[in-house]
Amino acid sequence: MMERQRAGRGGMLFGGVDIGGTKLHAVVARANGTLLARARKKTKASRGVDAVLDRVQDVLEEACDLARTTVRRLAAVGVGAPSAVTEDGVAVNAPNMGWRNVPLAATLRRRLGRPVAALNDCDAGTLGEAVFGAGRGAGTLVGFFMGTGLGGGIVRRGELIRGENGIAAELGHQIVAANGRLCGCGHRGCLEAYASKTAMARRLAREIGEKGRRSRLEVDGGDYASIGSSLLARAYRAGDPVVREVVDEAAWYLGLGVANLITLLGPDRVVLGGGVFEAFGPRLVARVRKSARAHTFPPASFDDTRIVLSQLGDDAVALGAIAYAMRGETRQAGGR
Ligand SMILES: [Zn+2]
Incomplete structure (x- = not known):
């Protein structure tokens, strides 16, 4: 049967x-x-x-x-x-x-x-990565997806963890800086305000547009929000110092967020996806991993967690x- x-x-x-x-x-x-x-x-x-x-x-x-x-x-x-x-x-x-x-x-x-x-x-x-992609076989999988915003999810033993209210696990709105940058949600210091394309565009506008720092990404009219992830990744690979600084900062903050989840939940795998990771690939995953390692407690719990790139992409x-x-x-x- x-x-x-x-x-x-x-x-x-x-x-x-x-x-x-x-x-x-x-x-x-x-x-x-x-x-x-x-x-x-x-x-x-x-x-x-x-x-x-x-x-x-x-x-x-x-x-x-x-x-x-x-x-x-x-x-x-x-x-x-x-x-x-x-x-x-x-x-x-x-x-x-x-x-x-x-x-x-x-x-x-x-x-x-x-x-x-x-x-x-x-x-x-x-859930897609857990069932069909880079999270297959994981007991607890945490996903972070960086695009225009930053979102995430948690799957444990095949089931989504969404809290008793059914709408929890808003991983992008965990606060990583008290009284920090203003987030689209109205709070200050959310991870999304530091680690998303929107956050990076804002910093690029400030560094290049306002402070006048030289970058190959200089945009007419200062519309940095419309810069695509692949253009950003090309400038990063070419060693553009402003882009390096801005993207590395975003990766550092995302590492903080990942470390918080490892410290709280002890997942055996974390998958990183979304448009930004599609464009940057393993190199950006390595930056996030480095920051996550530095911020996880106890440090040994980091060794039980694999941080991997999305397999399913778009x-x-x-x-x-x-x-x-x-x-x-x-x-x-x-x-x-
Ligand atoms: Zn927020």
Whole structure:
């Protein structure tokens, strides 16, 4: 019976969508994580929730076309969103999207006619790495994803740790400097205010734009926020002193945050992902590791933790959303 169930699931296809502030990324995959197709589209968040959900539907259909299937034939769909998401799939608050209490899973379920599960994007990314990527086999996995912002997640023995309220593990908003830099969340000294692309852009604007330090990254009009991670990585590799200083500082702070998690939880693995790590690769992981080692207590607990680069890259959130949706699908099948 088990064998038959497993064989049946092997033939099932799942859809996953990473709803980002600027772009949507959809994949179609098998239950074992084998990717069949991916598609992308701009989010156009300013057009409102319904317009974004139209585009989510479009990008998923596009991925299905490429995988030679249809949305109707998907066993289930998972979506990751840049928001705290309740267990029944309501996006509570997504500042980048202008969303408040959007019933994401229920609305998409109605539109797609398929079971839909929704979760926070960084929870999805961590779950994706735990099930299909660099976190496979880990007992406790902590994920940090550095892009425009900084998010993270915790997976222990295959389950997301989200606290009794279901919305905890906001790793980017742990405070690493009392009365420090102002964070987008309104608090001061959050890790995200030091270790994110937004934080680095602010420092670049100050060092280059205001202090007039020489850098190959000098931007007309001072719009440092639009600098892509790959351009930043190129300047870093070329030895640009200002970029080195700014990026190394971000890595040092992220190392502090990683050390806090190791000290508190003793994970056996930490995975680092997101656009910035995609662009910088192992070199930046090494900087973070060095800082984490210096700040973990007791020092011996650091030796039990491996800090590794994401394996799933851009697909982590969409694949993690699939892993999450697969569980709901299994629960429903079990309940019938
Ligand atoms: Zn914050």
